[in-house]
Amino acid sequence: MTHTAGNGTFTAPDSPGPERSSPPPGGTAPAPPRARRQPYEVPALLLGLLATPAALSANSATTTLPDIGEDLGVSVSSATWIATAFGLLMAVCTPLMAALLKRRGVRTVVPACAVLVAAGTLLVLVAESMPLLILGRGAQAIGGSGLVTTAINLAGTPRRMGVVTAGSGILGALGPLAGSLLTEHVSWHAALSLSALALLAVPGVIRTAPALPEEGARTPFDAVGAVVLMALVSALVFIPRFPLPALVCAAVVAAVLVVRVRTRPDGFVPVAVLRTPVFLIASVVVCALSTSYFSLLYVVPRALKDSEGWDAGLVGTGTLVALLIGSAASWLLAAFSTRMSRAAVLTVLLVLGVLAPVTAAVAPWAALMLVASGVSVFVSSSGQATLSVYAANSVPDGQRPTAIGLFTLCYQLGGAFGPALAALLVI
Template identity: 65%
Template sequence: MHLSSSQPPSPSPSTASRSPAPHRKRSDGRPRTRLSEEPTRNGSPGFAVSAAALGLLATPTALSTNATTTALPDVAHDVGVSVSTATWLATVFGLAVAVGTPLAAALLRHRGIRAVVLVSAALIVVGTVAVAVSESMPGLLVGRAAQALGGSGLVTTAINLAGTPRRMGVVTAGSGMCGALGPLAGSLLSDHLSWHVPLALSALALLAVPYVVLRAPAHQRDEGARAPFDAVGAALTVALICALVLLARFPVPALICAVVLGLLLAASIRRRPDGFVPAPVLRSPVFLIASGVVCALSMAYFALLYTVPRLLEDDAQWDRVDVGTGSLVVLLIGSTASWFMAAYAHLVRRSTVLAVLLVLGVLAPFTGAVAAAPLLLLAALGVAVFVAASGQATLSVVAGGGVAEQQRTTALGLFTLCYQLGGAFGPAIAAVTLA
């Protein structure tokens, strides 16, 4: 199915004489069938915030996520729990990021960018203090949840302010690079300082907060936010996200809960089409295709991220240093290449970009599943991070453009949620594959 832009809003008297938006041409005469590098319709005020600041706002969350993985043995030893119990710190962090994304999108619609950034910053401060002083699992879990909720708000804000694939590429490629550096950073910081430090890395995003608050556009309440907040829809959405994320740990009960909650949420959307999850967004084929593709690309990447190192250790007999070094190199290369893809995607047709993402997105996990040569496995991992980061950068603009202006913020939040759900499902797939 061809991805096309959403229908434009009704023209105002001052613009009624112009041609409809889908038929307008670029200044060079080409039809607008490409990934435009122009600001998205209500995202142009965000260009007051530099792309570098958006990257700093969003990428520490990825760094904090992956840095924790290598610090978990030290955490388990000092806190007095098993390593498997300590992995709940990673699970809770991922769950809170997923839950916080649609909530942050709703807050953006109702209260604006500055409110979301300040609330998110406060949560990160509270969470960082908690993980810095806690010596027990309950305190650490609360701290990590607060950090993740704050981080999801900053990531959602950065994506909404990006506006073009090139600027989105700074966010997604930066997140990929920080994610690649995370395990090494967590190991070094734990060994030479304390395991508390890797758990506090999300606080680096606070460096960008004053600048973003000062430069962000003032909030203008849109028509989609004039209705009362849909508390029922929000509660059902959050509960459904929790059930989906917990499928890997509790398959049967989580699946039953997900089915029941999905039916209840569908009934809630039918009762209130303009609620927390707007029905017009779910009816947009452009949004659904873009979100489905990015979820699949994310799943493949995170599955390979967990599978390839295990295969290199068990089958190729690589030691951990070699595995870590090889993974780091290909992840950095893939993340860097994704920025170039995002930066220059507007020069080719949208269908071509989608075809490249789909072909490579299928090729990477297939190679990872059948290849035995270590270099092929590493290449599959590098291609997977490339298509996942490129897809998030380019398809976010497609997803946001596939809905009406007043629903764009919600659509981008749900699109980002689909990417994060892919990150939750990928490790579960890897666990089944390696079992």
């Protein structure tokens, strides 16, 4: 009997036949072989610990940039490249890590990514220049993308995925506060080292996760397809900084990617995945929900400050409470989604996903704006949890890690599109 899961295909022993049950002469019958561990045997809380520090680390930088700029003798604008590099490498490396996970398995990917996170954290702790700091943050991002991709692959169910996504939302909301407190009482080096918390989960994940890679791992690696996709993602991520050049580059590279997919249908971006309607719908919806969330993350605090006259402390407190409640509540939808039809889940996500930005745009009271922010993180996090499972289960078994990597990439692109849209709305 064969069990197929997100990161590997595992064979359990069939029921023993008569010849297996007969004891050898002069001895006792051997114990039946044990089935290999399944991905869902990795505790969900362990997966959450493996994945969520990446969100905490990413958002902790938002309140440390002035101190970093002052310490390193650069402008705040230049210091933002720390955040840009982290976000870019997280997005670009997600599908690459999914491909590596498919070919090499958890027992290779997790230790390698743990080494990257540890090395990057060490560089961050000793960094006294921008190049060294960006190098350290880049290593943290590359390693973090692999740990997040692994956690999502091993989750397997919406309920368990909800632990990962809700945890990421909660820690993401706490990131700016954690960065501010650590910078004030310790140093900004410590604030940028929070990725290392994921290392606490590494021994347990390696011990309980399946060891074998996915079927088809021996197929030739499509390096050209990987480079073209990375170039497309890079162009999309740079749209907020360089809109026109990035858009032109993205259009050209997208055309090249279409040609590559047609000539190599089983390559880095498989046709079998792109031709799956459920995967495409799930990816488009999660990108839209993520874009809306990251837009409101910037628009609502600005509106509360400019239109309502709230001071920075009140804005920060109100936003934090709204995001924490929304992130925690997202697990409830993820947990109960198994009792709902796919159409019902999609309806809830789309209706609330539309209501959140509309409410923020027309709300006459500040409280409603904060409610809109909470709803946006609720649908974004629960959408990632539920739709990722739908997307992964809709493609052929051998393509599940690839589908999860591409789906997660679509979610992360919302982090690039959202701020760009927010900049247009608040001008």
